[in-house]
Amino acid sequence: MSSTLVAGAPAIGAEPAARAPTDWRTDAMRGRIRRRYAAERRFRLLGLAAVTLSCGFLLVLLASMLSSGLGGFQRTDVRLSIDFPALNLPVTRGQLRGSGADLALAGAGLQGAVGRAAVQAFGEGGDRYIADRAWLTVRDAVLADPGLLTRRTAIDVPASSGIDAAARGAGRADDEAVVARLEGLRLLSTAINWDFFTRADATDPGAVGIWGALKGSLLTMAVTLLVAFPVGVLSAIYLEEYAGRNRWTDLIEVSINNLAAVPSIIFGLLGLAVFLNTLHLPRSAPLVGGLTLALMIMPVIVIAGRNAIKAVPPSIRDAAFGIGASRIQVVFHHVLPLALPGILTGTIIGMARALGETAPLLMIGMRAFIASPPGGLADPATVLPVQIFLWSDEVSRGFVEKTSAAIIVLLAFLLAMNAAAIYLRNKFETRW
Amino acid sequence: MTFAQPKMTARDVSVFYGPKQAVKSVTIDVPTDEVTAFIGPSGCGKSTFLRTLNRMNDTIPAARVEGQIALDGEDIYSAGMDVVQLRARVGMVFQKPNPFPKSIFENVAYGPRIHGLARHKSDLEAIVQRSLKRAGLWDEVKDRLSDSGTALSGGQQQRLCIARAIAVDPEVILMDEPCSALDPIATARIEELIAELRGNYAIVIVTHNMQQAARVSQRTAFFHLGQLVEYDATDTIFTAPKEARTKDYITGRYG
Structure with a gap:
């Protein structure tokens, strides 16, 4: 009964052949063992290659994102000299105290004044070097220190997107020339673009936020x-x-x-x-x-x-x-x-x-x-x-x-x- | 075989799993304050029948129970019987130790807590201590009640499960091959424990091990192919069985 349960057992009734000891040292045996080890090594190598490949892709992705993206968290600043007494803003010291101060400065035409100051500082077309919102930086500086209005001072303001791009080596030729000139005067600097973390979408890439x-x-x-x-x-x-x-x-x-x-x-x-x-x-x-x-x-x-x-x-x-x-x-x-x-x-x-x-x-x-x-x-x-x-x-x-x-x-x-x-x-x- | 004051009675109980009949018209009385053993070969329906006694078969959607089972004369399959209360009154210990993956204390306290048996924390602590002592586990775990119940050895886990079952103060304890996953020493501890618990509870134990049935039980029921073949005092079953099939099984002809 039990012999029929063994796969490949001899026909019922036949005596099983006497069992010969297995020779583990034949060439066929050794070859089989070698092939088994080789198969295992191949599989390990393939796995290693797959893991390396995927890690490589991940690294390339991260590297390319970081190399091209980190610049997005920075902005180019231009040092703008402003002669406040010469601009003659119609705003009194009293108006600069209290909550209406930013309104008073806006009403006094600070935006235009900053543009004029840029033309004065950089020559014809100089107002295009600074960002549209550069006057906000000036405003904040004045709000922080109203004494600025009585003297000549220099403030780092965001550069326009064209200058910003040129400073990163990706701008138009005329902007590149401007950047070269400003860099010669040591007026350019980079700063962390905190606005990026506080603002929303905009049409000007320099002004967008996430x-x-x-x-x-x-x-x-x-x-x-x-x-x-x-x-x-x-x-x-x-x-x-x-x-x-x-x-x-x-x-x-x-x-x-x-x-x-x-x-x-x-x-x-x-x-x-x-x-x-x-x-x-x-x-x-x-x-x-x-x-x-x-x-x-x-x-x-x-x-x-x-x-x-x-x-x-x-x-x-x-x-x-x-x-x-x-x-x-x-x-x-x-x-x-x-x-x-x-x-x-x-x-x-x-x-x-x-x-x-x-x-x-x-x-x-x-x-x-x-x-x-x-x-x-x-x-x-x-x-x-x-x-x-x-x-x-x-x-x-x-x-x-x-x-x-x-x-x-x-x-x-x-x-x-x-x-x-x-x-x-x-x-x-x-x-x- | 019937008694004057049976704890549980089963009359013509049949259990079906879908179209397959696992238990065939079993009639049996379970005595109070004694240990009853169910023996029989694998697949004879003894565990299935045991699980009808506290309606654990309800959790298997395909299972269907016919006949009448009563606890203290009260039909446990009637509409008025609350299954949650029934399982508190008829506790169960399973084949494989199955402590909750919680602390030792929580394992024992869980039953009294869900049934509202302890009004205060001190009551609960007293119940846990008493149950662990009765289960013979207190001395081994009293210093580490907050350790996980699953960190205990197999035998300790099974005693913890017994403590958990007796914590809700049941009247009947069903044990489904409680020692089959344990080594001989742990098995001996459980058997001692069953002997100590006897007298306070009606205990029904399913076992594959005939020596175990002979050691721990006063009554033995022999099941075969879903039928109750013979039910008598344990001594009688093991020395002078009336049925040929019982004799064949006990003497090792099959099973």
């Missing part, structure tokens, strides 16, 4: 997380713990799996149809963007959540049921804490995808030119990837660096978000 898009992304992500996480997790719990297995739940499962693979622009159309055309929510708002992205990542969270819940050992459920816990107690006291790390992993993947998403947001109008940061969820806004898309489309040379700078901000945001999620996940990670 804060508008960053705040738009923050608000949108907040809406996405607040909607997608609870709804996704509750759906996963319901489907895993409560819903029976029948034709309907099978249908729902298939639908969710398919939804996770639907191209994101379709969700944009859905958002357009439901949130804008039917519910009449405000166009271009983080609220609508967040809801649309929530629809997009919910299937990801549901699938990850179901898998995480499924992976909780049945023995834990048995233990809790066996002691008289109700189903909701089993779920919230035992299953969910153990499934949370897996659920969070799915949420990280979903949120990272939502953060980088452009297409669905274009459909609901988040690609508009928005020149001020959004004040709330219903204000027009844009988000980082859309801002990058918009800037990359601009013709002006100055936007190239700004695009890379925005990409750096987006990547930093992504890393910060993932780090937070991974921290949370590790905090909840428990073994059983």
Whole structure:
């Protein structure tokens, strides 16, 4: 009986041949062992090559982003000599105290005066060397020290985008000549462009900022997380713990799996149809963007959540049921804490995808030119990837660096978000 | 076999998993204050039947139970029976030690807490201490109650599970092969513990190990192919079984 169970055993009744000792030293044996080791070495090398290749790509990406983007966080300043007494601004010292001071300076024609000072300092056309908003820097300097108005002084003001580009070696020939002349006079310097972190989109690449898009992304992500996480997790719990297995739940499962693979622009159309055309929510708002992205990542969270819940050992459920816990107690006291790390992993993947998403947001109008940061969820806004898309489309040379700078901000945001999620996940990670 | 004052009674109980019948018309009485052992070869339905006694089969969607099971004369499958309370009254210890991945204290305190058995923290602490002492684990863990229950050895984990079961003060304790994942020394500890617990609880133990059944139980039921073949005093079953199948199993002909 037992001999028939052995594969390749001789026919029933035949005596098995006497077993000869295996000779491990034949050439065939040695060759086989050599080939096995060679196969292992080949596989290790291939793996190493693959890892090196992907790390290389990552390094090239980071290096190119940093090399072209870091300049976007800097600006070129021109040292502008201003003879305030000669400009003869009609403003009294009394007006410079209190809250109306900036208005008083604007009303006194400071903007024109700064332009005249530039012409005086740099000659004909000198007002084109400084940025349109250079007078704001002068204004702030005067507000900080009203005594400046009584003397001749020199202030570093932002250069115009043309001069800025030329100073980085990417400007027009006539601007390059100006830069050479100014550099000869030691009037140019570089400074960190703090305005980039506080302003929103603008037509002048020197005046743009990322804060508008960053705040738009923050608000949108907040809406996405607040909607997608609870709804996704509750759906996963319901489907895993409560819903029976029948034709309907099978249908729902298939639908969710398919939804996770639907191209994101379709969700944009859905958002357009439901949130804008039917519910009449405000166009271009983080609220609508967040809801649309929530629809997009919910299937990801549901699938990850179901898998995480499924992976909780049945023995834990048995233990809790066996002691008289109700189903909701089993779920919230035992299953969910153990499934949370897996659920969070799915949420990280979903949120990272939502953060980088452009297409669905274009459909609901988040690609508009928005020149001020959004004040709330219903204000027009844009988000980082859309801002990058918009800037990359601009013709002006100055936007190239700004695009890379925005990409750096987006990547930093992504890393910060993932780090937070991974921290949370590790905090909840428990073994059983 | 019936008693004057049975703790649990089963009448014509059949269990189906979908179309497959796992337990066939079992009628049995479980005595108060004694240990009843269910023995039989693998797949004979003894564990399935055990799980009907506290309705743990409810958690398996495909399982269906027919017949009548009563605890103190009260039908546990009737609409009026609350399954949450039933499982507090009929506790269970599983084959594989399954402590919660929480502290030792929390493992034992969980049941009393969800059933509201302790009014104050001091009550809860007293219940935990009493339960761990009864389970013979107190001396080993009293200095590390906040350590994870999963960090204990297998035998300690199983005693922790027994402490967790008795913390809610059950009337019946069901044990589903509680020693099959343990080494002989840990097994001996559990068997001692069962002997100590006897008299306070009606204990039903499913076991593969006939020596274990002979050592710990006063009543033994032999299951085969979903049927209850023979149920009698343990001594009788192991010395003078009436049924040929029981005799064959005990003497090692099959199983």
